[in-house]
Amino acid sequence: MIQVILFDPLVPWTVIGGLSALSLISIGAALWRGLSGWALRGFAALVLIAALSGPVYQVENRAPLSDIVLVVSDDTASNQLSDRPAQMDAARADLANQLADRPNTQTRWITLDDGEADTGSQLMGAISEALAEEPRSRIAGIIALSDGQIHDVQDAPDLPAPLHLLATGKNTDWDRRLIVRNAPGFAIIGEPVTLTLRIEDQGAAPDNSALAPLEISVNGAAPQRFSLPIGADIDLPLTLPHGGRNVIQFTVPKEQGELTDRNNTALVQINGVRDRLRVLLVSGEPHPGSRTWRNLLKSDSAVDLVHFTILRPPEKQDGVPVDELSLIAFPTRELFLEKIDDFDLIIFDRYQRRGILPAIYLDNVSNYVTKGGAVLVAAGPDFATADSIYRSPLSLVLPARPTARVIEDPYQPVVTDLGQRHPVTADLGDAATWGRWLRQIEVDQPQGHTLMSGLDDRPLLVLNRVGEGRVALLASDHAWLWSRGYEGGGPQLELLRRLAHWMMKEPELEEQALWAEAVGQRMRILRRTLDDSVGQVTVTHPDGSTVKLDLTETGPGQWETQFEGPEIGLYRLTEGDQSAVIGLGPAAPREFEETIATRDILQPVIKPTRGGLLRLQDGIPVLRNTRTGRPASGRGWIGLTPRNAYETLSVVQSQLLPPWLVLLLASFFITVGWIREGRR
Known part of the structure; x- marks a missing residue:
């Protein structure tokens, strides 16, 4: 219970001050004139001025409130290394006992877990959230049990009480980590890209070696082993083996005594x-389809196109002297003997044998395919003649044989059942709306995959693999009708684009493929196949354990499933003869960039609060009470500031000078003063 006298003036204090000054002047004048009642008149003025100041007698009934101590327990990944969890358990138990013995104290236990999206240890964020839920006037202290590796120290709030760090770890801790810099998201196939590697030792590392082993594995293949100097940046040139995603894993074997191999x-x-x-x-000759091929290939800025059209075949005799012709001679030897391996794709558009390309050149094209090249034949009526390109060494690689019949009847191209599952022709749109073609070259004995058919289910588009290369045959020269919008047109550009990219071995158009797409620790596993069914996919974890997952069909030839990876690292996927690798999590987890316990990061935050920075390996400190503004830590102890907070239960106010008493006293002093002065 608190008893106080308060003032609630009836008029502004300036008025009271003016009246007090006027009364003082009047009493001074009376004293100077020798009036005998000046003292009584002064008492009367004092009573009136006191009444105007409104004195109130207040009785306040208070209930004391307990102090609050925040204890933040860092359970992030870096603080789970070595014997740090045991240090944390011992510290929590000892602090719990000391805080329980401290009178008038409540404890708020806060657990700090790993931040989402690799944000690291967000200690300041956890303290800010706790302070927002508690009255700041009751906070007696904040204690953090952590390794000191904090990643949001720049967001430190204004602290109302001392902050103390009880740091885990030991002076003998050391760790080795691998750093990869300058890793681009994209690189050009066949051209080296330079990565910067650094092997770095932290803490009390042993001084017994200047070199460390490094293993490099590309796409899950057997690793290659090298030795690199410790503490130096090394530039590593790397050439990607194929298009699409390439996963490169760099590993430094764990040394005895280091904290972790996670980094x-x-x-x-x-x-x-x-x-x-x-x-x-x-x-082979000018025709409307030539412009279609040229427009398609020239529209892509990444394509270098060399286009030759045979305008004057050798058998053409019109009497014009050769030296007067402005035609360029076909550089057959240069293209088909010297530079044939420089091309990714060769397209024969309505070409027939006219003696321009000798058999030895076409035999060289056949060898080019078996060694990994790609040839596309867009067949016209010439393909069915005796001068057909099929009647050459190319017959060894072409996927179908012409029957010498040219069909001139209209028909609508149809995607076969196999074509519905093949990435070249899958999802091309509604075939019922496609326009008709007017010519088809009849072929038989197709090899490989027939993706489209024409009149009476005759093969129209046939793809095949020969050796390491690929060949395709389009048994019509009327694909250009779609680009002209004939009878509604069709997906001509998309079909030819996919066809050309499949032949150039673009990964997204492989008919047999297994891959995964990762978002955080979740991966979406996808399988594409031409078969009617697939088996289970085997997922191999970074630690070598495996799990088998069933795939669900989501479309023709498309299968997928979802998987949540329990840890960061490289996962291997296998299904049948297909395999893939994928990395989950960040390339360098933030929690393991720095693993040695430190007190330096939090020192700028703790120093203004006069808190303590102590190591748990030196013992668990004793709790003491300290006054505000005084040092709150010392050898073997940390301080808490008693807040003496309270809750007001009731307030009772009463007038110190009732009106009747003021009137009586003022009248008494004025009357007595007047009588005394009158008798004088």
């Missing part, structure tokens, strides 16, 4: 892209 591995995922696609287009 000894770095995963780098780089998408391989082609710089330029070199295409040779040979048109």
Whole structure:
């Protein structure tokens, strides 16, 4: 219970001050004139001025409130290394006992877990949230049990009480980590990209070696082993083996005594892209389809196109002297003997044998395919003649044989059942709306995959693999009708684009493929196949354990499933003869960038509060009470500031000078003073 006298003036204090000054002047004048009642008149003025100041007698009934101590327990990944969890358990138990013995104290226990999206230890965020839920006037102290590796120290709030760090770890801790810099998201196939590697020792590392082993594995292959100097930046040139995603894993074997090997591995995922696609287009004669091929290939800025159209075949004799012709001679030897391997794709558009390309040149094209090249034949009526390109060494690689019949009846191209599952022809749109073609070259004995059929289910588009290369045959020269919008047109550009990219082995158009797409620790596993069913996919974890998952069909030839990876690292996927690798989590987790316990990061936050920075390996400190503004830590102890907070239960106020008493006293002093002065 608190008893106080308060003032609630009836008029402003300036008025009271003016009246007090006027009364003082009047009493001084009376004293100077020798009036005998000056003292009584002064008492009367004092009573009146006191009444105007409104004195109130207040009785306040208070209930004391307990102090609050915040204890933040850092359970992030870096504080789970070595014997740090045991240090944390012992510290929590000892603090719980000391705080329980401290009178008038409540404890708020806060657990700090790993931040989402690799944000690291957000200690300041946890303290800010706790302070927002508690009255700041009751906070007696904040104690953090942590390794000191904090990643949001720049967001430190204004602290109402001392902050103390009880740091885990030991002076003998050391760790080795691998750092990869300059890792691009994309790189050009066949051209080296330079990565910067650094092997770094932290803490009390042993001084017994200047070199450390490094293992490099590309796309899950057997690793290659090298030795690199410790503490130096090393530039590593790397050439991507194929297009699409390439996963490169760098690993430094764990040394005895280091804290963890979680930062000894770095995963780098780089998408391989082609710089330029070199295409040779040979048109046997001018026709409307030639412009279609040229527009398609020239519309892509990444395509280098060499296009030759045979305008004057050798058998053409019109009497014009050769030296007067402005035609360029067909550089057959240069293209088909010297530079054939420079091209990614060769297209024969309505080409027939006219003696321009000798059999030895076409035999060289056949060898080019078996060694990994790609040839596309867009067949016209010439393909059915005796001069057909099939009647050459190319017959060894072409996927179908002409029957010498040319069909001139209208028909609507149809995607076959197999074509519905093949990435070249899948999802091309509603075939019922496609326009008709007016010519088809009849072929038989198709090899490989027939993706489209024409009149009476005759093969129209046939794809095949020969050796390491690929060949395709389009048994019609009327695909250009779609680009002209004939009878509604059709997906001509998309079909030819996919066809050309499949032949150039673009990964997204492989008919047999297994891959995964990762978002955080979740991966979406996808399987594409031409078969009617697939088996289970086997997922191999970074620690070598495996799990088998069933795939669900989501469309023709499309299967997928979802998987949540329990840890960061490289996962291997296998299904049948297909395999893939994918890395989950960040290439370098933030929690393991720095693993040695430190007190330096939090020192700028703790110093203004006069808190303590102590190591748990030196013992658990004793709790003491300290006054505000005084040092709150010392050797073996940390301080808490008693807040003496309270809750007001009731307030009773009463007038110190009732009106009747004021009137009586003022009248008495004035009357007595007047009588005394009158008798004098």
